[in-house]
Amino acid sequence: MSVSQSPRALYIHIPFCTNKCHYCDFTSYVLKGQPVDQYLDALEMEMQRTVQEWPPVQIDTVFVGGGTPTVLTPPQMERFLNSVQKYFPLAPHVEFTMEANPGTTDIDKLAAMKAGGVNRISFGVQSFDNGLLERIGRIHNVDDVYRSIENARAVGFTNLSIDLMFGLPGQTVELLADSVNRAMELGLPHYSIYSLKVEENTLFHKLYERNELPLPPEEEEFNMFILLMDMLKNNGYAHYEISNFAKPGYESRHNSTYWRNEPYYGLGAGAHGYVNRxxxxxxxxxxxYIDAASQELPRLEMFEVSKDEAMEDLMMVGLRLLEGVPASRFSDQFEGAKLEDKFGDVIAKLLKDGLLESRKTDQDTIYRLTDKGVLLGNEVFGSFIGYNG
Known part of the structure; x- marks a missing residue:
């Protein structure tokens, strides 16, 4: 897909949460006392201005993230989802994902979500250990997870995903294995697995600076990742992206937009978008955000992505997909440019080091991570930064 085309993917940010988790550096604010209805007004104004500037053709994927979008009340949820449908023409087989926190999805809210077009829910579970959940600042417990999944299924949702985290303070390989086993018992079609990153401006960063954050040793975290891959693969899940596993046909189509470096709309406070490079x-x-959106598009900053930078981006995010980067995708995005002309030397080194492999078809060459490359992904991605081939 050419980046000059109208995006076919839409991201919308709902920045409210019941509380702030200890590791979170996303744009999110505790719900109490917030002007939620005025925020939804502003969001609708941004939708209107966005489609005037970049008229959409057809939206194939929608992702509503946060924050915790499911803190909206059922009437607010209905109103918000109606505005999405009003301004953006959704494809008949749109993938419409909403993030949810266990414990914030009762039957009425889920019914409002389903009626408004949502057909995929991503639950931020993180762990099936109540002690760990409390330690990382989550306010749900394991019972909330089971109840939320049960409610979602009762309303008719079948495309469900949960996030799990590893490398948490005080977490062991055994605790992680127990969480993964309990997650597998739910029989969901998709699982996302993320390692803890200690980000600035979080409580965990302050504790880390004071040497008061008991993180697992690096070797143990490495073993956790290997355990996760083995357990999920052995249960029939394809490892289709470094942090994501799915049953066939349930891969996240929206996130694949990012990994293929394709354009997308980004709306809401703190949201990022990528249109026309x-x-x-x-x-x-x-x-x-509310004040700006009443006057204009509520931008903090806008910047042109140079061709060289866009090429680097495509390789760094594209190689996260285990299917790899076809040379034809590179040519399609960059007016016929040859991948090997730009990155031939760095690719040759990664092939020699056993971090990449190439597969030739009749019409294409595909470069993808090896098993070793998956474990050393950051080293691979970093090879493309600032490379002047």
């Missing part, structure tokens, strides 16, 4: 970041504060 321009990236933008929206204002992050609730009041500044």
């Amino acid at each position: 321009q990236r933008h970041v929206n204002l992050k504060g609730i009041t500044p």
